[in-house]
Amino acid sequence: MARPSSPLLSREKIGRAAIGMIDDGGELKIQPLAKELGVSLSSIYHHVDGREGVIHAMREVLSAEYALNIPDQGSWKEDLKAKMDSLWRLYSDHPRVMIHLLGVTVEEPRTLTLYESLIDVLVSAGVPETELLTTIEVLDAFAFGAALDALSPQVIFSPESEDSRLTKLIENHPAGAERNHLLYRRGLDFIIAGIEAGIPQSQPLTARTRSNR
Amino acid sequence: MARPSSPLLSREKIGRAAIGMIDDGGELKIQPLAKELGVSLSSIYHHVDGREGVIHAMREVLSAEYALNIPDQGSWKEDLKAKMDSLWRLYSDHPRVMIHLLGVTVEEPRTLTLYESLIDVLVSAGVPETELLTTIEVLDAFAFGAALDALSPQVIFSPESEDSRLTKLIENHPAGAERNHLLYRRGLDFIIAGIEAGIPQSQPLTARTRSNR
Numbered sequence: 001m002a003r004p005s006s007p008l009l010s011r012e013k014i015g016r017a018a019i020g021m022i023d024d025g026g027e028l029k030i031q032p033l034a035k036e037l038g039v040s041l042s043s044i045y046h047h048v049d050g051r052e053g054v055i056h057a058m059r060e061v062l063s064a065e066y067a068l069n070i071p072d073q074g075s076w077k078e079d080l081k082a083k084m085d086s087l088w089r090l091y092s093d094h095p096r097v098m099i100h101l102l103g104v105t106v107e108e109p110r111t112l113t114l115y116e117s118l119i120d121v122l123v124s125a126g127v128p129e130t131e132l133l134t135t136i137e138v139l140d141a142f143a144f145g146a147a148l149d150a151l152s153p154q155v156i157f158s159p160e161s162e163d164s165r166l167t168k169l170i171e172n173h174p175a176g177a178e179r180n181h182l183l184y185r186r187g188l189d190f191i192i193a194g195i196e197a198g199i200p201q202s203q204p205l206t207a208r209t210r211s212n213r
Numbered sequence: 214m215a216r217p218s219s220p221l222l223s224r225e226k227i228g229r230a231a232i233g234m235i236d237d238g239g240e241l242k243i244q245p246l247a248k249e250l251g252v253s254l255s256s257i258y259h260h261v262d263g264r265e266g267v268i269h270a271m272r273e274v275l276s277a278e279y280a281l282n283i284p285d286q287g288s289w290k291e292d293l294k295a296k297m298d299s300l301w302r303l304y305s306d307h308p309r310v311m312i313h314l315l316g317v318t319v320e321e322p323r324t325l326t327l328y329e330s331l332i333d334v335l336v337s338a339g340v341p342e343t344e345l346l347t348t349i350e351v352l353d354a355f356a357f358g359a360a361l362d363a364l365s366p367q368v369i370f371s372p373e374s375e376d377s378r379l380t381k382l383i384e385n386h387p388a389g390a391e392r393n394h395l396l397y398r399r400g401l402d403f404i405i406a407g408i409e410a411g412i413p414q415s416q417p418l419t420a421r422t423r424s425n426r
Contacts, residue, residue, distance in 0.1 A: 141355065191403045
């Protein structure tokens with residue numbers, strides 16, 4: 001059976017190819033992307049609006065791939081952790097891509113749904129309305145910073161002195177992915193403790209959490 | 214008086230020129246850097262060891278420029294905030310540079326001193342030894358994520374529906390630098406609350422803090 005001489009192009013194919021190139025350390029440039037896809041530049045521009053359009057296409061692909069809209073099933077802390085874990089997996093699987101996504105307004109419905117669902121959890125926790133967006137931004141910035149930390153070299157600190165406190169602490173510290181995972185877990189716990197401390201304590205927490213579910 | 218035909222090259226000059234290029238959105242490449250400095254490639258290689266050497270030179274310049282080693286003068290929380298503010302200013306003034314620094318082992322004495330001094334503050338707060346390095350990594354990752362957030366567009370979210378909760382929250386939310394600064398402050402408060410919650414409560418905090426100073 002005859003196969004088409006060039007693959008059928010789509011926003012999704014463009015997004016996937018761009019993600020692959022950037023994950024591999026490449027830059028975001030349309031010409032090499034067209035070459036990679038085996039199509040002409042004008043074919044790409046038929047589907048996406050330039051460089052920024054490629055970024056939107058990448059975000060669409062990633063938002064669909066990561067199950068970001070996890071159903072609520074536990075306490076607000078458990079729900080928040082489950083949603084953040086999913087966001088963090090997205091970020092830490094594709095840290096270089098995220099650096100590009102950062103600069104472009106989020107307008108993809110699936111991505112917006114993720115942030116809406118994080119807000120829902122914070123509302124159920126009793127976070128005051130005026131604090132909701134800043135709290136989401138803190139969680140997002142931390143997840144992003146923790147994910148980028150995964151690009152760190154295996155040896156992060158190399159003190160000259162063998163007597164320094166840092167040298168001794170590093171000896172007993174995990175490295176690589178284990179270190180990165182530990183910092184993400186601990187940081188999220190810290191932030192959740194801080195969010196909890198900022199919730200107005202007018203009713204016992206358990207009662208409020210239940211009444212809002 | 215005759216001026217030298219080419220400026221005297223140094224690691225510092227190379228570092229400063231590289232920082233300027235990357236801050237302006239350029240890539241980290243030696244050839245354009247040599248052109249910018251008006252010197253030959255071999256002159257640069259005489260001072261720094263390739264691309265990674267330029268990264269070390271940039272870190273030396275930035276570590277010297279930001280007064281990272283602030284004398285302790287208050288409670289551990291105040292001291293920690295003062296040191297973190299300095300780190301955050303460094304990161305948020307040069308977010309693109311930081312993305313490059315991230316991948317290269319820290320061996321610059323001044324930068325190591327900053328981390329050592331952060332560890333000192335956490336020790337004085339009573340953070341258990343096994344938690345020191347992870348706590349530093351959490352603080353660092355958050356400061357980095359918050360600084361990169363400054364590269365966000367003026368409009369971060371653009372929901373399609375005017376009725377969505379996100380749309381309403383955005384209306385009353387600060388934008389740009391004010392938004393970014395607010396998220397940094399709040400996130401640092403959250404993390405400090407989390408650190409405090411993890412400190413073993415065997416003695417009253419104030420007594421322990423004093424006895425360790």
